[in-house]
Amino acid sequence: MIPRFLRHALTIARRDLKATVMTPTFLLFLLSPLLMIGFGVIGGLSGQAAGAAGEARQVIVAIAPARQHEALRTADRELRSVFTRDSARPKLHLEASQGDAVRQARAAFGSDAIEAAAVLYGPLDRPTVLRRAGAEAEGRYLAALAAQTLRAEHAGGIRSTPHFETVTREAPTVSGRGQAAYFSTFAIFLVTLMLSGQAVGAMAEERSNKVIEILAAAVPLESVFFGKLLGAFGSALLFVAFWGTLVANLPKLLPAGMAGIVSDLSVAVGPIFPLLLVGYFVMAYLLQSAVFLGVGSLASTQREIQMLSLPITIFQFAMFGMASYAAGNPDSWVATAAQIVPFSSPMAMAARAANAPELWPHALAFAWQALWVAITLSIAARLFRRGVLKSGSPKRGKKVALQG
Incomplete structure (x- = not known):
């Protein structure tokens, strides 16, 4: 039997997922990285052509x-x-x-x-x-x-004639693990930064339309927030599955030299690393989206959303900086701090999976991050209840006056 809280949350998640995915806009969102890559390639080729024109002469x-x-x-x-x-x-x-x-x-x-x-x-x-x-x-x-x-x-015309042979290293290298650690950190940060902001606009729009207040009157507010978080995560998961499939098949399309460079990347935990990477992306997305849900619930205009989102984005970059340093210096105190701080923990622990073979710290990390997802959602719901719905619990002094 599914608990009522989870049943309400899944109903709202299904509603939000359909409203997001079953639109032409979602297809544009899904293909938006192609536009970014296209503009980058065009700009790079233009700059290269301009530079080559001068170099050719x-x-x-x-x-x-x-x-x-x-x-x-x-x-x-x-x-x-x-x-x-x-x-x-x-x-x-x-x-x-x-x-x-x-x-x-x-x-x-x-x-x-x-x-x-x-x-x-x-x-x-x-x-x-x-x-x-x-x-x-x-x-x-x-x-x-x-x-x-x-x-x-x-030398009288005598020249050496070398013989070249390419070899592959069987044992993973320290530099290969470090590169994999940094790429993992950067991938989680970039994808989370692109996707987690969706929750802000959706929540602010439903607040301005009074839909959120209708939902809050029908089901517990925590179920509303958790359902919206799951709905946003469902659309993000489709985005990641689409692009993850393309990236996974990318080495097959690369030239032999480039494929060899990609194969030099190695991770310490072995074949379980992709599962850990996906898990840490999930936790990073849930943490950031929970924060943005709280921001969207408190903001009533686009201007307020921008003002509140900017400090959060700066904070995200600070967490990425800490995790990036941890990826290159896994034995430093900064790495330990990055693994403990909830909002940098998913990125730092993904880097740890590339650098260190122990698996038990990851179980603790997932539990720790899940706890902070629950805490962040609870705080966001409480702020919305008291700041917007004006239904916070009365203060202690007022309770005494009422009892008298």
Whole structure:
């Protein structure tokens, strides 16, 4: 037999879930990260195109006798192989010496045909490098190019031919656990920040329409708040399930190199980690949404919602900062404090699951966080009852007067 309190809460949760999910707006909300990603990609590509347009015209110039040009090109190819991309340094432009090398080198900076970042001239064992302000790296590259060309000439054409082989590490690394800890903390914070604010608008709207007062007259106020919390969580769960499925299949679509980087991430608790991560997201969402429910119940206008939500959002960022530090420093006192403070505990404990193999602290953490969900909901309902419904229990002095 389901208790009456829970039955009332589930009825309200079902009502709120249908009102939220069965609308075209929810589809837009579900796909909103695609819009954010699209705008980010467009902005990134625009910035990259603007930067590449300037970089494409830049060159580094080496003025040397024609007989050394092939050796310089070979050395340039070898040096560029150590960079992750060939365009890390501007292209090499070779010019044959034409009498006055100093004048030729300085003239390269005023040429309309090329945009020289640095120019090398003179003998390769004692070269002179001219460089523009901000092109120190290009100047050092030309100096290294001269040195590499000399080494190849002195070696008599003998070159090493390395054999490359990629290996995978079987044991988890400390850095891999630390990265997984931080990503877990950031994922919980970001998703919670995106989703928990829904409760504010819904509660404020129903308060302005007097619907919340009608529900409070029919069922206990705690059941109303708990039901609305469950309804908001149901829509959030659909959002997480949709995007979680996409993210889980993302490694299959990545190139082999990127997939290898993702596989380097490791967690200390093993295969149970995804369940713990979902559990801590649930607790983080319930805690934050319970706070926002209280804010929405006390705010009657959009202006009041914004004024009350801003301090809560700042507080969320502070909790994320504490949990992020705990992810990178699991043995510090800050990590212990972050695991105890209720509103940072879900993020900090998710980081602990990545860093430490013990499971028993997680059972305590879930119980501790569930207790604070109940406390926060109770406080929110009491504030709403006394501040809005004006039905708080009479003070002690008034009780005595009534009894008299």
